[in-house]
Amino acid sequence: MDLSEEKELVRQAQKAPDAFAKLYDQYYPKIFGYVLRRTANLEAAQDITSETFFNALRKLWQFRWRNVSFSSWLYKIATNEINQYFRKAEYKKSLSLEELQEQGFEPISTDDPESELIEAQEQLKQYQDFLEIRVKIVRLPAKYQEVIALRFFEQKQIKEIAEILGKKEGTIKSLLHRAMEQLREAY
Amino acid sequence: MKHDDLIKKLENLKTPEIELLGHKRALKMALLSSRLFKDRTIRDWTKILVPVATAVLLIAAMGLFAVIKPGLQPVHLGGNQISRFASYKQLQDFINTNAQYKAFHWRDEFLAVVGEGAVPTPSSTNDYSITDYSATNIQVAGVDEADIVKTDGEYIYVVSGNRTIIVKAYPPEQARVLSEIELEGTVVGIFVNGDRLVVFEEDTPYYPYDDIRWGPTGEFYMPYMPLIISPKTSIKVYDISDRENPRLQRELSADGQYVSSRMIGDYAYVVINEPVYEQDDELNLPRIYFGGNETEIPATDIYYSDAYDYYYMYTTIMAINTQNDDQEPTYETILLGASSNVYVSLNNIYLTFPVWGSEVEDLPIPESSIHRIHIEGDEIEFVASGEVPGMVLNQFSMDEYGDYFRVATTRPERTSQNDIYILDMDLNIVGSLEGLAPGETIYSARFMGERGYLVTFKQVDPLFVIDLSDPSSPEELGYLKVTGYSDYLHPYDENHLIGIGKETTDAGEFAWYQGVKISLFDVSDVRNPQEISKLEIGDRGTDSPVLWDHKAFLFDKSRSLMVIPVMEAKVDVTKYPEAELVWAYGQPIYQGAYVFDISIDNGLQLRGRITHIDDPSALEQGYYYYYSPYSVQRSLYIDNVLYTISDAKIKMNSLENLDYINEVQLPS
Numbered sequence: 001m002d003l004s005e006e007k008e009l010v011r012q013a014q015k016a017p018d019a020f021a022k023l024y025d026q027y028y029p030k031i032f033g034y035v036l037r038r039t040a041n042l043e044a045a046q047d048i049t050s051e052t053f054f055n056a057l058r059k060l061w062q063f064r065w066r067n068v069s070f071s072s073w074l075y076k077i078a079t080n081e082i083n084q085y086f087r088k089a090e091y092k093k094s095l096s097l098e099e100l101q102e103q104g105f106e107p108i109s110t111d112d113p114e115s116e117l118i119e120a121q122e123q124l125k126q127y128q129d130f131l132e133i134r135v136k137i138v139r140l141p142a143k144y145q146e147v148i149a150l151r152f153f154e155q156k157q158i159k160e161i162a163e164i165l166g167k168k169e170g171t172i173k174s175l176l177h178r179a180m181e182q183l184r185e186a187y
Numbered sequence: 188m189k190h191d192d193l194i195k196k197l198e199n200l201k202t203p204e205i206e207l208l209g210h211k212r213a214l215k216m217a218l219l220s221s222r223l224f225k226d227r228t229i230r231d232w233t234k235i236l237v238p239v240a241t242a243v244l245l246i247a248a249m250g251l252f253a254v255i256k257p258g259l260q261p262v263h264l265g266g267n268q269i270s271r272f273a274s275y276k277q278l279q280d281f282i283n284t285n286a287q288y289k290a291f292h293w294r295d296e297f298l299a300v301v302g303e304g305a306v307p308t309p310s311s312t313n314d315y316s317i318t319d320y321s322a323t324n325i326q327v328a329g330v331d332e333a334d335i336v337k338t339d340g341e342y343i344y345v346v347s348g349n350r351t352i353i354v355k356a357y358p359p360e361q362a363r364v365l366s367e368i369e370l371e372g373t374v375v376g377i378f379v380n381g382d383r384l385v386v387f388e389e390d391t392p393y394y395p396y397d398d399i400r401w402g403p404t405g406e407f408y409m410p411y412m413p414l415i416i417s418p419k420t421s422i423k424v425y426d427i428s429d430r431e432n433p434r435l436q437r438e439l440s441a442d443g444q445y446v447s448s449r450m451i452g453d454y455a456y457v458v459i460n461e462p463v464y465e466q467d468d469e470l471n472l473p474r475i476y477f478g479g480n481e482t483e484i485p486a487t488d489i490y491y492s493d494a495y496d497y498y499y500m501y502t503t504i505m506a507i508n509t510q511n512d513d514q515e516p517t518y519e520t521i522l523l524g525a526s527s528n529v530y531v532s533l534n535n536i537y538l539t540f541p542v543w544g545s546e547v548e549d550l551p552i553p554e555s556s557i558h559r560i561h562i563e564g565d566e567i568e569f570v571a572s573g574e575v576p577g578m579v580l581n582q583f584s585m586d587e588y589g590d591y592f593r594v595a596t597t598r599p600e601r602t603s604q605n606d607i608y609i610l611d612m613d614l615n616i617v618g619s620l621e622g623l624a625p626g627e628t629i630y631s632a633r634f635m636g637e638r639g640y641l642v643t644f645k646q647v648d649p650l651f652v653i654d655l656s657d658p659s660s661p662e663e664l665g666y667l668k669v670t671g672y673s674d675y676l677h678p679y680d681e682n683h684l685i686g687i688g689k690e691t692t693d694a695g696e697f698a699w700y701q702g703v704k705i706s707l708f709d710v711s712d713v714r715n716p717q718e719i720s721k722l723e724i725g726d727r728g729t730d731s732p733v734l735w736d737h738k739a740f741l742f743d744k745s746r747s748l749m750v751i752p753v754m755e756a757k758v759d760v761t762k763y764p765e766a767e768l769v770w771a772y773g774q775p776i777y778q779g780a781y782v783f784d785i786s787i788d789n790g791l792q793l794r795g796r797i798t799h800i801d802d803p804s805a806l807e808q809g810y811y812y813y814y815s816p817y818s819v820q821r822s823l824y825i826d827n828v829l830y831t832i833s834d835a836k837i838k839m840n841s842l843e844n845l846d847y848i849n850e851v852q853l854p855s
Contacts, residue, residue, distance in 0.1 A: 016772070018770075021215065021219060028211050028214070028215075029211075032206070032207070032210075032211070033203075033204060036203055042207065045207075046207065046214075050214050057218055123205050124205060129200060130200055130201060130202050130203060133197070133200065152197040152198060184188055184189075187193070
């Protein structure tokens with residue numbers, strides 16, 4: 001999807017579910033992956049991803065193309081949600097999705113969500129190196145966790161990280177530098 | 188570990204790539220079914236925000252109110268009083284003190300809706316004559332609303348862009364274009380009153396070439412002056428005693444945007460908004476142009492009330508006698524917010540605009556500021572101001588009955604609720620019915636004497652019947668829950684209502700809207716209203732202008748006739764998996780006037796339909812979607828002839844059997 005196509009989709013998505021669906025298909029794996037790599041918790045990743053997309057939909061009509069791409073905008077919402085998750089002892093679950101399921105709205109899928117989750121837990125355990133280093137990273141202040149995750153796990157350019165976090169590129173560079181210093185001390 | 192090693196380690200780290208397909212699908216369906224998605228919500232907000240947006244844009248362009256000036260005492264009147272400013276200085280202090288920086292906070296959101304058709308609703312005419320032709324569908328008997336099509340039983344007057352075309356229409360065999368009036372600006376509506384044609388023109392300023400200066404390096408720039416993009420609204424009165432040669436008799440203009448208009452008896456009234464802006468510490472003042480003179484309305488002639496707002500507008504009401512050219516026009520100006528809805532009874536104009544309260548979930552909770560202006564002939568008098576919680580949907584949410592003003596509002600908080608307020612003529616609330624249908628939103632309202640009808644919606648459509656006989660305690664009598672909702676309610680007779688809206692498919696905690704739905708409700712048993720007949724047209728994506736413009740609706744009880752323009756869409760079921768059919772949009776397959784038989788005994792039946800699009804495949808290919816010149820916009824009848832009108836032509840069919848009689852091409 002090129003930028004102009006995406007722009008058009010975002011414009012349409014404010015009214016048409018079909019257009020929003022395309023954006024969702026494009027970005028769900030990225031956002032879910034990002035949240036999972038930050039939290040290493042599949043349940044939390046589901047809740048935070050749900051909340052991120054609901055917030056995006058809620059705020060979509062306010063979204064304007066400026067200097068921030070739609071992708072960065074989504075990452076920004078997700079980052080805020082992750083920070084909330086870390087701050088609170090118990091993260092407020094995505095009610096909207098839960099409610100829907102309670103009211104008999106079953107996902108149209110032959111997959112069994114329970115067994116899928118168990119399988120995913122097993123998969124996650126196999127990323128031993130990642131989990132080890134992540135334990136050290138989460139002990140750092142949130143501002144350092146963000147930049148490390150975006151830079152190394154999401155492979156974002158400094159410019160994109162600046163967009164997502166709403167900070168200057170110079171700030172991102174020094175944050176990264178200090179984050180690495182602190183992480184090194186943990187070893 | 189060394190710094191570089193750590194970086195290398197991180198760069199080469201294998202990170203989890205896991206997908207939960209079940210969650211992905213469930214979330215997708217949940218999102219797409221969310222009520223956040225109702226495109227209606229967006230449309231309604233757009234309607235209300237556009238005037239606000241325009242104002243804020245203009246203000247932003249000038250950099251006005253960017254700083255709250257400290258040390259000034261707000262001017263407070265208290266109560267519902269209205270007064271005039273004592274001086275220009277007082278007006279300036281009032282603006283500088285009361286207008287808040289907050290407007291800028293909302294700028295981004297507003298910008299997002301600008302340009303999505305800030306076209307003010309044209310309004311239309313009705314002589315209460317009893318000859319056999321149909322008039323514009325209006326709200327209050329005797330209060331005509333300007334429209335893009337008018338007839339007097341022999342001629343049809345049609346607006347197309349910047350032209351007003353006079354067509355000899357009856358008898359249909361002799362139909363032909365007689366004359367056209369071409370104006371520079373856009374015609375937003377017309378009235379016809381005997382041998383007088385009243386045209387409302389909105390003229391956006393242009394930059395004459397002379398005003399463009401060339402910079403030293405070849406770039407050009409506009410001089411500072413015309414930065415204010417404020418249109419000018421004109422009322423033009425034509426003598427059409429000779430329909431082939433209309434003659435301009437009088438012209439009255441004011442700076443600002445057309446909001447609405449009405450005609451009562453021989454007097455035409457227009458409401459115009461102009462944003463207040465400041466340049467070099469000087470405030471603009473409204474200007475009136477008449478008879479070659481330009482008059483600035485002095486601050487001491489401008490009314491104001493205690494309305495607190497983020498920005499201000501001059502709302503000017505002008506009255507002109509359409510028959511007597513010797514009578515001077517009159518006008519009054521009040522300093523208000525951006526009027527978004529206008530209701531006019533035989534003696535009063537009511538203006539409402541949203542006043543933003545605190546924010547919840549990034550959405551402000553509006554209250555509605557209401558202002559009553561008494562009109563009688565050429566007299567215009569600002570009388571009272573008041574406020575009610577919630578937001579007013581449209582003119583049908585308001586009504587004057589006896590000495591009371593009734594209004595239905597929605598508070599669009601996260602858990603919305605709907606209220607009815609009854610106010611006295613000083614606009615003090617004397618009675619209320621609050622908290623109707625929590626979580627739902629008003630889709631349509633209609634007041635009929637001592638009863639009120641309200642359609643709210645979230646999953647199903649409750650039609651509420653409200654007893655208004657005691658102004659101090661309105662009471663809910665009963666309600667009916669059916670699928671779908673009505674955007675427009677029209678009285679069939681005192682015990683029956685026609686509802687036009689969309690069918691919906693319930694899907695748990697939300698609903699998908701589907702095709703256009705027409706219902707006939709029996710409300711004779713107020714505690715137990717019934718839907719006695721219904722029809723659904725097309726699939727999801729089907730639309731009708733009646734859903735947002737009542738003037739597109741034609742109904743005549745004695746003829747059992749109802750006509751509405753519809754763009755019908757069909758979903759190609761082979762293109763979507765079954766699970767997605769419910770939210771799939773159909774492709775347009777037909778646009779035209781749908782003609783119905785309607786009666787209590789036989790309910791609703793489609794008699795036939797009339798299109799102006801000769802090649803239906805063009806429609807399917809996506810041409811001629813909504814704004815095609817061949818889209819039927821209005822219909823009317825004269826005797827036994829049904830006239831359907833698009834920008835491109837007027838088509839005549841027999842009302843007996845809908846057979847084609849004739850057509851007239853309109854100049855483009």
